[in-house]
Amino acid sequence: MNEQNQTIGETRLDRGKRMLAAIDGQAGQNVIDALDDIAPDFARYVFEFPFGDIYARPGLGLREREIATVAALTALGNAVPQLKVHIEAGLNVGVSQEEIVETIMQMSVYAGxxxxxxxxxxxxxxxxxxSGANA
Incomplete structure (x- = not known):
């Protein structure tokens, strides 16, 4: 099974939880946990749609998806907490620091x-x- 593909009998929720853990690790779980007391249904939607449906699709690898996500969140300009989570996720799936910096710099042309x-x-x-956590 390709990591992004659905396993037999796996629900969207289960697939989303698996994908979020693989991509974001604890940072993603922290976002979900923060929603628990205010919008637990929204947390389920985050698992099911972006991670269970979109991230699990074939066609792009997780590396490319995170580069695109970092670019989009940078361009939005108002999503710094989510941008930080996805910069971390990019590093988790093999995007280098240099690639992240270049992606963000590229957004200066389109987002300012x-x-x-x-x-x-x-x-x-x-x-x-x-780097502090790895020291």
């Missing part, structure tokens, strides 16, 4: 310098936290 600056500062925080 403020969005790219915010993205670079978010990346800097993630890289520092990760």
């Amino acid at each position: 310098f403020p969005a790219a600056l915010n993205g670079l500062f978010a990346a800097k925080e993630v890289f520092a936290a990760r």
Whole structure:
């Protein structure tokens, strides 16, 4: 079984939980846990749709999906917490720090310098936290 494909009898929810754990690890689970007391149904939707349906599709690998997600969240310019989670996820699935920085810098052309600056500062925080955790 390809990691992204559905196993026989696996529900969208189960597939989403498996994909989120593989991509985001504890950072993704922290987001889900934070929704528990305010919107547990929304947490289920996060498992089922983005991770159970979209991330599990064939056609793009997890690396490419995270590069696209980092680009999109950078371009939005107002999703720094989610951007940090997906920068971490990119690192988890094999995107290098250099590739993340280049992806964010590329967004300066399409989303503007403020969005790219915010993205670079978010990346800097993630890289520092990760290197501190690995020390």
